[in-house]
Amino acid sequence: MALKVGDYKTDVHNDWCPGCGDFGIVNSIQMALAEMEIPRHETAIFSGIGCSGKTSHFINVFGVHTLHGRVLPFAQGAKISNPNLKIIAVGGDGDGLGIGAGHFVAAGRRNVDMTYIIFDNAVYGLTKGQASPTLKLGEKTKSLPTPNTNYNVNPIGLAIASGFTFTARAYSYDIRHLKDIIIAAINHKGLAFVDVLQPCPTYNDINTRDWFNGVDRVDETTNKPMPRIYKLEDTDYDPVVHYSDETELNQKKTQAIVKSLEWDTKIPTGIFYKNELITPYTRRLIDKIPNYIENPSALQNISKNNAPITKINHILDSYKV
Amino acid sequence: MFALIVENVTNVNVHYLMQRRGHELVSDFTWMIGGPQGSGVETAANIFSQVFSKMGYQIFGKREYYSNIKGEHSYFAVRVSDKQIRSSIKGTNMLIAFDAETIFRHANDVLENGIIIYDSTLENIKVSDVITFDNDFKERMEGFLKSKNKENTIKGILELASERGASIHSVSFRSLLFELSEKIENPRIKTMIRMFNVLGVSLSLGLLMIPTEKLTESINSIFSKKKAIADMNVSAANFAYNYAAAKFGSTDFKFNINEIKENTLLVQGYYGTSIGKIIAGCRFQSYYPITPATDESNFLETNEILEINEDRPGSTLVIQTEDEISAIGMAIGSSLTGVRSATCTSGPGFVLMIECLSWAGINEVPVVITFYQRSGPSTGLPTRHGQDDLLCAINSGVGEFPRIVYASGNVSDSFYDTANVFNYADVFQVPVIHMMDKFIASSVTTCQRFDETKVNIDRGKLLDEPPSNAYKRFEHTADGLSPRSKIGLENGIFWNTGDESDVEGHISEDPVNRVEMMDKRQSRLDYILEKIPESEQIVKHSDGEFCVVSWGSTQGPILDAIDMLKNEGINIGFVEIKLLHPFPKELLKKSFSNSKTIIDVEANYTGQLGSIIKQNLEKDPDYYILKYTGRPMTCTELYDTLKKIVNNNAEKREVLTYGA
Numbered sequence: 001m002a003l004k005v006g007d008y009k010t011d012v013h014n015d016w017c018p019g020c021g022d023f024g025i026v027n028s029i030q031m032a033l034a035e036m037e038i039p040r041h042e043t044a045i046f047s048g049i050g051c052s053g054k055t056s057h058f059i060n061v062f063g064v065h066t067l068h069g070r071v072l073p074f075a076q077g078a079k080i081s082n083p084n085l086k087i088i089a090v091g092g093d094g095d096g097l098g099i100g101a102g103h104f105v106a107a108g109r110r111n112v113d114m115t116y117i118i119f120d121n122a123v124y125g126l127t128k129g130q131a132s133p134t135l136k137l138g139e140k141t142k143s144l145p146t147p148n149t150n151y152n153v154n155p156i157g158l159a160i161a162s163g164f165t166f167t168a169r170a171y172s173y174d175i176r177h178l179k180d181i182i183i184a185a186i187n188h189k190g191l192a193f194v195d196v197l198q199p200c201p202t203y204n205d206i207n208t209r210d211w212f213n214g215v216d217r218v219d220e221t222t223n224k225p226m227p228r229i230y231k232l233e234d235t236d237y238d239p240v241v242h243y244s245d246e247t248e249l250n251q252k253k254t255q256a257i258v259k260s261l262e263w264d265t266k267i268p269t270g271i272f273y274k275n276e277l278i279t280p281y282t283r284r285l286i287d288k289i290p291n292y293i294e295n296p297s298a299l300q301n302i303s304k305n306n307a308p309i310t311k312i313n314h315i316l317d318s319y320k321v
Numbered sequence: 322m323f324a325l326i327v328e329n330v331t332n333v334n335v336h337y338l339m340q341r342r343g344h345e346l347v348s349d350f351t352w353m354i355g356g357p358q359g360s361g362v363e364t365a366a367n368i369f370s371q372v373f374s375k376m377g378y379q380i381f382g383k384r385e386y387y388s389n390i391k392g393e394h395s396y397f398a399v400r401v402s403d404k405q406i407r408s409s410i411k412g413t414n415m416l417i418a419f420d421a422e423t424i425f426r427h428a429n430d431v432l433e434n435g436i437i438i439y440d441s442t443l444e445n446i447k448v449s450d451v452i453t454f455d456n457d458f459k460e461r462m463e464g465f466l467k468s469k470n471k472e473n474t475i476k477g478i479l480e481l482a483s484e485r486g487a488s489i490h491s492v493s494f495r496s497l498l499f500e501l502s503e504k505i506e507n508p509r510i511k512t513m514i515r516m517f518n519v520l521g522v523s524l525s526l527g528l529l530m531i532p533t534e535k536l537t538e539s540i541n542s543i544f545s546k547k548k549a550i551a552d553m554n555v556s557a558a559n560f561a562y563n564y565a566a567a568k569f570g571s572t573d574f575k576f577n578i579n580e581i582k583e584n585t586l587l588v589q590g591y592y593g594t595s596i597g598k599i600i601a602g603c604r605f606q607s608y609y610p611i612t613p614a615t616d617e618s619n620f621l622e623t624n625e626i627l628e629i630n631e632d633r634p635g636s637t638l639v640i641q642t643e644d645e646i647s648a649i650g651m652a653i654g655s656s657l658t659g660v661r662s663a664t665c666t667s668g669p670g671f672v673l674m675i676e677c678l679s680w681a682g683i684n685e686v687p688v689v690i691t692f693y694q695r696s697g698p699s700t701g702l703p704t705r706h707g708q709d710d711l712l713c714a715i716n717s718g719v720g721e722f723p724r725i726v727y728a729s730g731n732v733s734d735s736f737y738d739t740a741n742v743f744n745y746a747d748v749f750q751v752p753v754i755h756m757m758d759k760f761i762a763s764s765v766t767t768c769q770r771f772d773e774t775k776v777n778i779d780r781g782k783l784l785d786e787p788p789s790n791a792y793k794r795f796e797h798t799a800d801g802l803s804p805r806s807k808i809g810l811e812n813g814i815f816w817n818t819g820d821e822s823d824v825e826g827h828i829s830e831d832p833v834n835r836v837e838m839m840d841k842r843q844s845r846l847d848y849i850l851e852k853i854p855e856s857e858q859i860v861k862h863s864d865g866e867f868c869v870v871s872w873g874s875t876q877g878p879i880l881d882a883i884d885m886l887k888n889e890g891i892n893i894g895f896v897e898i899k900l901l902h903p904f905p906k907e908l909l910k911k912s913f914s915n916s917k918t919i920i921d922v923e924a925n926y927t928g929q930l931g932s933i934i935k936q937n938l939e940k941d942p943d944y945y946i947l948k949y950t951g952r953p954m955t956c957t958e959l960y961d962t963l964k965k966i967v968n969n970n971a972e973k974r975e976v977l978t979y980g981a
Contacts, residue, residue, distance in 0.1 A: 012827050041811045046654075049819075057816055057827050062808045064657060065818035065828075066650070067676055073647035077654025080638065081605055084811055085658070103650075106643035143774070289626060289636040298658040298809065300635045302602025303778035308740075310635065311628040312600050316770055319592070321374040321585040 012057045016068050019209075021198030022053055025171035029088065029117075031175070032182040033061070035128060038086055042169050044208070046075035048091030048100065050126045050229070052119035053246040055090050069100030072107045072116065076281075079114045083282040086186060087114040094124045094132040097165055101133075107191060113140025115185040115192045116164075119172075121200040122207060129203030142205045150202060156260035156272050159193040165275045166192035167256065169268065171229050173225035177269065182303040184271060187274050190280045197229075197267070217265070234272030241275035249275070342368030347574045348403055352520055353397035353430070354914055357453070358389055361518030364543065366397035366415075366765070368522045368558075371539035372531060373401040374587045374767050377579025381406045381877070382765035385981070388570040388612070388703040393453055394422045394981070397585040399765070403579055407731065407766075407877030411957040414574070415529075417521040419494050421446040421475055425462055428478045433486040436572060438524050438565075440517075441491035443475045446515035489660045490528070490569045494520055501560045507553075518558050519564030523558040529574055536562060584770035593732040594691050595620040597739025598663060599627065599637060600773050602687070605655040607640040607648040607664040612704050613762040614665045614693040646855075649677040649690065656681075656688050657809030657817070659783060659892070661743050663689040665794050668697050668710045671754075674955040675717045678752055682722025684817045684826075685795070685842065687746035687753075687781075691739075696951045705951030706759040708873055709925040712932070714754045715902045723845040725749065728756040730860075730876030734766040735761065738899070740776040741857060748781035749849055749897050750802060756901070760924070760953040762876040787811040793824040797837065801844040840888035846903040858900040861912050867967060868894035868916035870909075870942065872901060872930050874953070881956030882963055891967055898930065906937040913938075920944040920966060922949060924954065928974075945974045952980030 004108060008030040016022050044062035047053045048071040056063030066074045075089040092139045096104055096118045107116070122135040129143025142148040159167040166188040170178040178196065185192035199209050210216070213223040232239070237259065241252045256273035285292040303309055352369055356362045361869035363384060370380045378401040387393035400409055412432040418424045418439040425448060448454065448462045458949045463473055483489050492822050494517045502510040510516065519540070526536050537555050540715045544551035554750045595617045598606065608618040622639035642648045648664045655662040666674065671692055681688050692714060696707030713724045724798055725745050729735035735757060746753045782804045794815035796803045806813030816826030821838060823829040850858070862880060868881055876897055883893050898905070913919060921931035921942035928945040935941045946962050965971035 001951040010827075031454070039811075041809060041950045044808050054828070057818070060814070062814055063816040063826070064654075064808075065820070067680055067819055070646060073642065073650025074654040074657075077605070077607065077651030077656075078658050078808055079654075080640070080651070081655040081660045081662070085809055088865060102643055103647055106647065113396060140956070174687045175891070196361075217842065285638070289638070291633060292636060292638075295633055295635065297604035297636070297638050297655065297660045297662075298807070300602075300604055301514075301629070301632055302661065303606065303780075306777045306779060307775060308602060308776050308778055309630040309632065310600055310602065311630060312596055312773055314597060314628070315599070316586060319582050319586040319588050320770070321587050321767065 001036055002037060003040070005030050008040065008060050010060045011060055014058055015054070016051055017202045020051070021121060021172035021200065022055070024175050024178060025090070025119060025196055025198060026055055027115065028175050028178040028182055029055075029182060031179045032186065034184060035179070036186065042084065043086045043088070044078060046071050046078070046087065046089045048095035050089055050095055050124065052092045052095070053166060058247045062197055069095050069103065071095065071099070072100065072103040075114060076110065076112045078109060079112050083113070083293060083296055086199040088186070089114065089116045091118060092124070092132070093120040093122065093134045093155065099157065102143040104158065105162040108159060108164045110281045111163060111165055111191045113190055113282060114293070115194065117182070117194045117196060119198045120155060120195050121198045121204055123200050123203045125200050125203055127182060139206055141203055144204045154260055155193075155195040157257045160256050160273055162277070163192045165190035165278045166271070167195070168193070169195045169197065169260075170272045171197045171212065173212070174229070174269075177231065181271070183282055186306050188274065189276050190278060193250045197269075210268070213320040217218060223277055228267045229269055230266060230267060232268050232272070237270075239274045244277045255284050323732050329953075332378070338720065341602075341816070346432065346577050348407070349400070350402070350415070350435065350574060351398055351400045351410055351413045351428060352415045352417070352525060353396060353398040354417040354518070355394060355427055356420050356518065357392050357422075358386055358395045359391035359513055360419075362395050362397050365518035365522040366399050367543055368519070368536070368539045369399050369525070370587060370765055371542065372526060372535045373399070374585065375535050375538065375581070375973075376576065377533070377581045378403060378576075379406050380765065380767045381408060383409050383760070383766070384763040385952065394426060396423065397428065404882060406574050408881045408955070408956040411955050415525060416460065417525055418519040419521055422451050424475050425451065425454075425478060425963060428482045430981070431482050431487045431669050434573070435487045436490065437482055437487055438490045438521065438528070438660065439475070439479070440494045442493055442495065442628065444491075445585045446475050447473050468844065488572070490565075492524065492564070492568075496556070497963040501557055504560065510553065510557070516554070519554050519557050520561040523561035524565040527562035527574065528569045528572055530566065530571070531576060532578070533559060533562055572615070573704055577740060585765045585767050586770050587765065587767050588732055589616070590732050590764045590766070591620065591693070592737030594665075594697075594755070594757060594861070595730070596771060597736040599624065599739045600776050601661065601743040601871060603637065603661045603663050603743060604635065604658045605638050605652060606664060607642050607651040607655075609645045609648050609670055610664050611643050611667045611670045613695055613759040614667045614670070614691070616762060617665045617691060617693070645673040646677060649674040649688070653677060653686050654680050654690050656686050657808050659809070661747070663691060665691040665693065667695050667699055668713070670715065671710065671713070673981050676719060678717070678724070679719040680819045681752040682718060682724060683819060683821070683842070685750040687750055689742055689746055690754045692754050693762050694756065696759075696949070702951035706953045707924055707951060708875070709929070709948065709949070711756065711872070711901060711925070711929040714756060721839070721843065723749070723751050723842055723849070724902065725751055725753040725849060725900070726756060727753060728873040728899055728901055729896055730873060730899075731768075732761060732764070732766060733771065736771040737775060740778075740815055744777070744779045745781060745853065746778055748852070749845055750781065750805060751845060755874055758874050760923075781805070783807065784813060785811060788813055795822065795838070795841070797822045797824065797841060803839050827980060829852050835923045850905055852902060858905040859908050859912055860899060861898040862897060864915050865892045865894035867915060867918045867920060867963075868896060868913060869922055869963070870896045870898065870934065871921045871922040872898045875924065878954040878956045878959050879922060882959035885960045886963060886967075891964070892965070893963060901930070901933070904933060904937055909934070912940060918943045918966070920946060920963070922946045922954075922959070926949050938943060944971060946977065947974065948977040949978060950978055955979055
């Protein structure tokens with residue numbers, strides 16, 4: 001019997017603030033899993049720390065709520081050990097791009113076939129609104145005593161520079177679009193990154209839902225707000241690296257980084273970059289361990305009737321006097 | 322500080338060395354070669370060790386080196402004996418030096434009637450000419466030579482050795498190469514100074530009249546994958562061998578060819594945990610490079626494809642991560658999928674793992690951390706030995722959670738112990754920290770072949786089949802251990818969190834649940850003490866009124882020192898504690914029941930095990946023998962100090978300092 005969205009929900013009380021952008025992300029993940037008909041036991045959500053870290057408790061699949069900044073190591077360890085699993089890692093922007101930035105870069109280099117979703121709201125919510133790595137220089141959200149003194153990191157640019165082979169951005173109040181992006185990310189063969197713009201109604205009084213909707217920018221002729229967000233798929237933007245060629249690759253990477261710099265009045269969402277010509281990590285392993293995909297670490301037998309079955313005689317023989 | 326140089330021959334227990342002179346056979350012999358890092362000192366020692374092991378001798382070799390790639394001083398001391406040996410001694414019988422630093426650093430170590438073979442072109446080099454000396458050593462050496470009225474040169478220090486009775490053989494290594502290249506008509510060899518190592522070892526073997534076929538055999542086996550290099554080295558070896566045999570005259574040291582004991586291996590110290598992981602079924606190891614732990618991961622990756630009985634090939638996946646946090650994080654992620662997983666590190670890496678270790682603790686995740694200690698604090702002495710991370714391994718973490726800290730005393734033990742620690746991790750669902758150290762890692766020894774039939778695999782309550790009832794990962798049970806599912810198992814869905822959780826694994830701050838969960842986890846400590854066989858917790862090697870207590874790699878020097886004392890009719894007990902946490906307090910009390918004087922032996926400053934004993938037994942050990950020079954203990958200095966204790970003229974805290 002096909003699973004419904006409801007089957008992917010737990011009965012754990014969700015204690016996020018009313019109006020939090022995180023709700024849209026959890027719903028989108030559940031909708032994506034249901035639409036893709038992924039068996040619950042073949043999926044695991046790994047999460048970091050903070051409001052977004054609680055995500056794994058709300059979804060009825062294996063849920064591993066890890067440590068601040070460490071979600072990618074845990075998630076990669078599981079995926080590499082058992083490549084049959086669908087692994088989705090989630091975390092905040094402070095988690096992934098601040099304390100976890102080293103892991104973010106290293107994960108890009110590996111290109112493990114899994115999905116990483118960042119809940120990007122430019123503040124540290126659970127610790128009461130400090131500036132996060134994506135908050136712009138000089139901005140002062142209401143909980144900051146003084147304006148932010150750091151320049152912001154560009155998540156899409158960093159992902160591309162680090163080697164992520166799929167980078168996308170979505171908006172948490174456009175659930176249908178976000179769900180489609182998540183499905184595309186899960187289907188991508190390689191490490192997929194989704195930067196989700198997710199207003200924090202409690203601490204970020206700059207990038208609010210109204211701000212994204214352009215309430216402050218009323219079209220003089222129609223008298224309607226002009227939304228800041230637009231979709232790349234509505235333009236002639238082509239994110240895909242079509243063939244293995246340096247010029248093609250560089251052009252697609254450069255275009256994505258330039259596109260990711262658009263902000264303020266025009267904020268692009270959708271897929272910025274997609275390259276399936278780079279081999280995912282577990283497939284790279286075949287070069288040294290030919291049967292790894294069929295017989296990965298998690299599926300190997302190591303004993304029979306409590307006795308080890310691994311042969312070490314040839315190793316010991318080589319040290320025999 | 323003078324002592325570090327001067328203290329040498331005088332203290333050595335000559336009776337024990339039993340070098341029966343004249344035409345009698347040598348029972349115990351130490352050979353040392355030194356040179357700049359990158360000059361092949363290790364290869365030379367490897368050849369020497371192989372030759373003697375093929376002659377049926379027992380080997381104990383130790384390697385010392387700087388934190389440096391090329392140029393700094395390194396040396397290798399190989400002790401050979403026809404009896405069981407498990408440690409080094411103070412002093413050396415034969416020293417090979419093709420650079421000045423080796424002579425300045427070790428000539429004083431050459432025992433009376435010992436031998437020095439050195440490069441004659443070095444004679445006029447002054448202490449101040451050696452640019453790699455630390456200033457402290459330079460000053461000490463110059464002061465020492467001055468105090469002995471010797472000139473501040475190689476000549477000066479060699480005169481002293483000669484006056485002590487050492488025989489000194491000089492040979493120009495460059496001329497040897499030159500003559501060899503003429504002889505075999507290979508001009509390339511003329512300037513190949515990287516062959517000094519092979520010349521050095523071959524000169525020694527020629528002088529000692531060791532059968533040449535053993536030398537050829539060893540070189541061929543070491544360079545088995547590079548025939549041309551093997552051939553070149555064999556010609557050089559034979560040439561140097563014949564040179565020494567012809568020019569150096571004979572020595573009093575005579576060696577026999579003994580029968581090789583059946584099933585003898587010649588192994589490096591880190592092979593025990595490496596091969597132990599393979600047989601135990603560890604299929605995932607993530608690590609970040611750090612001395613002296615990395616060799617193990619390299620070994621596993623080199624042997625990554627595994628032959629499996631009646632099954633397709635398996636593999637050990639070895640992943641070099643971006644840091645130690647990721648190393649343990651990945652190992653935990655792997656473990657959650659049901660894999661036996663591990664990481665391997667040293668002190669500065671271990672401290673980075675602590676937040677994840679705590680996470681594994683609260684989530685009851687079995688993971689093994691193989692901890693090759695070196696000497697701190699901080700990066701301390703990065704390539705030197707120490708046992709100063711015991712309390713760190715036991716106590717570090719966020720909050721209170723159960724873990725096992727377990728130590729191995731030698732390479733062979735570490736093989737069986739590695740198999741055991743994976744069982745402990747699985748059965749008790751805790752992280753296990755397996756303490757090893759640089760002394761074991763960089764020693765080369767003969768030992769009995771590892772016996773895999775003694776290894777068993779117990780995965781505890783890991784589920785293989787989907788559970789039929791509603792599964793709860795942290796369900797309360799009579800023994801405090803819940804059935805363990807793995808990611809991917811149907812009906813076995815669970816949640817984990819670093820927060821306190823309920824039985825399903827969801828966050829809970831409820832005070833009643835909190836107490837139940839803390840009690841559930843912490844009850845494991847008593848359960849561990851109850852279930853691990855006593856023989857795996859504490860090994861009582863011997864009993865006596867005086868009793869040594871220690872942990873880890875001090876085992877070898879202690880056992881050898883106790884044997885030396887036994888030869889004089891002095892019986893000393895030795896209790897080796899392997900399970901260091903949870904601490905086997907009652908068993909230790911029982912082990913001490915016949916002993917009046919307890920002597921704690923450790924390679925650290927504070928006597929960390931001693932403090933644990935004091936805390937548990939409410940009695941301080943009577944004596945502490947400590948060493949924190951970064952160099953391993955020798956049996957001879959332990960013998961000397963134990964004897965002082967027995968004779969009642971020792972201080973409560975005795976500090977050992979031998980070694981360059």
